[in-house]
Each structure stands twice: as structure tokens, then as C-alpha cells.
Amino acid sequence: MIPRRKMRLGTLALMVLAAVALGAPLLANDRPLILLRGEGLQFPALGEIPLLGRLLEQPGWSRRDWSLPQQSERWRLAPPIPYSYRQVSLADRYAPPSWRHILGADALGRDLAARVIHGTTVSLQVGLVSTSVALAIGVLLGALAGFSGRAADFVVSRGIEVALAFPTFFLLLAVLSFLPPSVPLLAVVIGLTRWPSLARYTRAEVMRLARAPLVEAARAAGAGPARVLFLHILPHSLTPVLVAATFQMAGAMLVEAGLSFLGFGVPEPLPSWGGLLSQAQGSGRWWLVLFPGLALTLAITTIHTLGDQYRDKLDPRLSRLQP
Template identity: 45%
Template sequence: MTETDLQTEKTSRRSLVWRQFKKNKPAMVGVALVLVLGLVALFAPFLAGDVPIVMRKDAKLYLLPNVITYGALQAENMYRNFDRWEPGPGEFAWRPPIPYSPLRQNLRERLEPPGREHWLGTDDRGRDVLSRIVWGTRISMSVGFIAVGIAVLIGIVLGALAGFYGGAVDALILRFIEIWICVPSFFLVITVMAFLEPSIVNIMVVIGLTGWPGIARLVRGEFLKQKQQEYAIAARASGLNDRRIIFRHLLPNALSPVFVSATFGVAGAILTESGLSFLGFGVPPPTASWGEILKQSQSYVDFAWW
């Protein structure tokens, strides 16, 4: 079989997988929702904030001040007056569609119901709820992907070592995994966070360090199967070192279940972060996160449902 035939076969397999995937309507809806949330997190500065996207003031043009830096604006004492500044002659400001900062407080507008000014109302400190949800998406999605990235890295390394070498190495790592799984991960995260300063970085690291056992077991099982295949035996016979066999030959063929597990892991990490923030162990206020928003709103649900 020529190289062209192999490439054609790979392309046809990918097309077949994609066609089968498209037939799964719930899966397509899930992918669409993840993409929407990812776009909201990525473009949060363009969707919500009191800093204009493009503005002209005093014959100076500011491009993307909401993304690049606040330094020049703060130097001119403009930043804290954006919510009241109106362009004069020859000036303009192109603001995000939700022109409110997730941190800016206005006690005169506290607990305002949904309306033209605030589409989802305001919280107990007069902050725009929709703006906080948009920026909370960035926090929650960041926690999900980075925490799962840490868990995947640890799980791949330990699972690959256990599955490839077997014997005493496999037994030692497998016993460690089983002991780790016996401890409820959420309570372990709460216990560790109780001794650490609440921060987004600590949350990512702790969730990542507690979420690897399932991935390690998946990788171990795949390596036990893949190392018996003919290509792995041929790689050993050709004299390749263990590191090259593991990372260049076995690992690419063992990643399929890891991707599936990582997908669910992102959702689990987001729920864990929300739960931690709701219990007071998560992202410190006034930073907006989904759990923090729920925590702050629970006292007002009876008379201010928004």
C-alpha cells in the first residue's frame, strides 16, 4: 500500500467518524454549548466591561484599551470615570454590548430587576449580573481546562509507567492509585483549600492534583494492550529506548479514552470550582465566578430572584 493510499484511508476514517458523530444529536448540542462557552470566555472583554473597545479622546486614539492595558488610561485618571464619561465633539467611544464592569459597584442600583439598563438585573452591591456571569465564564472555563491539563499530565506519566514496565512498578503505582481513589476527592480538595490562601491558581492546582487517578488507570489499561501489538514488539526488537517507545509509539495509540475522560473532567472541574466558591473556599470576592455568584445570591432568592 502506497503512502497516498494510507493517507486516503486515514481521511476516509476521519470522515466516517465525523459522519457518525454528527448523527448523535445530544453530542452535537454538547459540542455547540462548549464552543459557545469557550467563545464567551475568550471574548469576555469585548462582551462586558466599562472600558471601551475603541475610543478617541483629546485627539488621541485608543485601540483595544480593554484588552491591552489600563496603564495609559489610569495615568490620565480616566478609568474610574468611564461609566460617566460621554464623548464630546470629535470624540467617540465604542463600548461592549454590556457596558458594565463585573467589579464596579453602584449602591444606588442595588437589586434592580431585569430591564433595559441591566438585562439580568443587579446584585446586592449594584453590580451587573450578566456582566459577572460573562466574566465568571472565563474563570470557570480556565479552571476546567487547566486543572484537567494537570490531571492528564500526571495520569499519563504514571499510567504509562505502570502499563509499560509492569511487575513491581505496576503494582506500586496501582496500589497508590487505589489508595488515592478511596479518599473522596471533593472533601480532599476542601481540606487542602482550607489551609491555602483562596486563589484561582491554588484551585487549579489542587483540582488537577486530585483528578488524575481515573486517567492513570485508563492509560495503564491501554498500555497493557498496546505493548502486545506487533508494532510495539517490532519497536523493541529494533533497539529503540524505552522513552521513545512510550512517547512516540505507544502513547499516540492510547490517547483515545483519555480524550473522552478529559472531556468529562472539564465539566467536573467546573462543578468543583463552583462548589468551592459557593462554600467560601474558592475564588475570593469580588472576582466573579459562577459559584461566587450563587453564593452571593442565595440570601436574596426569595425577594430578588434574579
């Protein structure tokens, strides 16, 4: 059994990670959170939150220098880190950690704390989208192979083996070198290479449950193949698949960091933990290595540990197979 306190800590760590990713524009931004002007209250930082920003963004906000007092300004509340991840200041080039830049600055004087925080958003976005793509393909093909019969099983199984035979990382490098730089496109391409293991999990579970008494009873009651598959087999087979998808998400985030480190991942000026580590090469500045590397390590460890804990909780049989 998993200690309840350990489970709560893992869940809390993931919630903090998600909160940082979703609230990055409110944590690190050159725009004020609240701006009181003669005509009333404004919330400029909210304009950079996806979807919500479309409702609150006003003309000219994106071109405004928010470090200067605004017309008819009376009062403002700045974010905890009053810098945008895009904000360049050559006077602060390679500034070490200080009260001005708590984690230091990079080669262009951009605040490292702001870039690490916004890198959380990029990393989780890539992890979630790529895992969703891999999960959709893997579950579809795995269910087809495990339920449809020998011909479909043979074709899908051979396809899985062929996909696993390719060196995934080098395949990604080759494909991304021909594609325009884009975070959504990067996430989809990573997802297209990570479905085989999820398809194997789904196939094995579907084949096991296809002979279960519940399924046999449904067939005897006159349920058709589609009803049996989607109502009686797939809902009961997704637990180990979703746990495996958690590990896939951590792996996808690590792949994105590696690609960005090599210059094939997240395009500038968007921050990526791997890209920040790449910029540290040859600089001799320890803070450019320590803080992005620590953020990446904590995120991967949190997701991997939480997946391990949920695996043991949801399916104790799997935990007994571990050395």
C-alpha cells in the same frame, strides 16, 4: 454513528462558550471598546485582555471613571453590556431584570450579566488548568505502571487506590482552608485530586498496546524502551484518555462551583457561578438563582455531551459498552 448535525451543534456550543470566555472584557466592561479623542483612537477595553493588555494598557486607565466623558473625547463605542463585573452601584441594589440591567443586579448593585459572562472565563480557566495538571500526572504515572513492570505497576496501582479512597471534596475543603485565595492555585489543587482515573485509563491502554504487533515489530527492529513508549505506545493510547479528560474538565468546573458556593473557591470580587448562587441564598431574588444556575448547567452539559460524542466517534467500542 453520531448524526453529523448533532456533532456540529455540540462543537458550535463549545466554540460559543470559549468565545464568551476569551472575549468577556469586550462583551461586558465599563471601558469603551473604541474611544476617539483629540489625539487619536484608543481601545481601553482591550487593556483588560490578558497578554494583549500589557501592550495596550495606559497609565491611569485602571483608576479612571469611564462613565464620565473623557478629556477631549469626541466619540465612543461601548460594549454590549456597559458595566464591569466589579462596578458597584448601591442605587441598583437587587435591581430586577430591565433594560438597564438585562439580567438584574446583585446585593451590591453589580450587573449580573457582566458577572455571569466573566464567570465563564473563571470557570473555563479552572477547568482547563486543573484538567491539564491531572492529565500530566495521570499519563505519566499510568504509562509508568503499564510499561515498566510489576514493581512500578504495584506501587502506582496501590497509590491510585489510596487516592481514590479519600473523599475528594472534603479533602479540597481542608486543603483550601489553609491556602491563600487564588484562581490558579485553586485550579492546581483541584487538578492534583483528579488524576487517578486518568492514570487508570492510561495504564490499561499502555498494557493493551504493549502486546500489539506494531510494538513487537518496533522492538524486533531494535527500538529501545523509551522509543517504544513515546513513539509507538503513548500516541496510540491517548485517544480514550483525552476523551476521559473532557469529562474530567466538566467535573472540575462543577467542583469549582461547589467550592465557591461554600466560600472556599474563587475570591471576591472575581465572579464565579457558584459564588453567585451562594449570594442568592436568603435574598428571595429569582434572577440571582436562575441565570448563574442556567449558565453552569449549559456549560457542564455542553462539555459532557461533546465528550460523549467524541468518545463514540473516536472509539466506537466504548459506545457499545454503554447501557
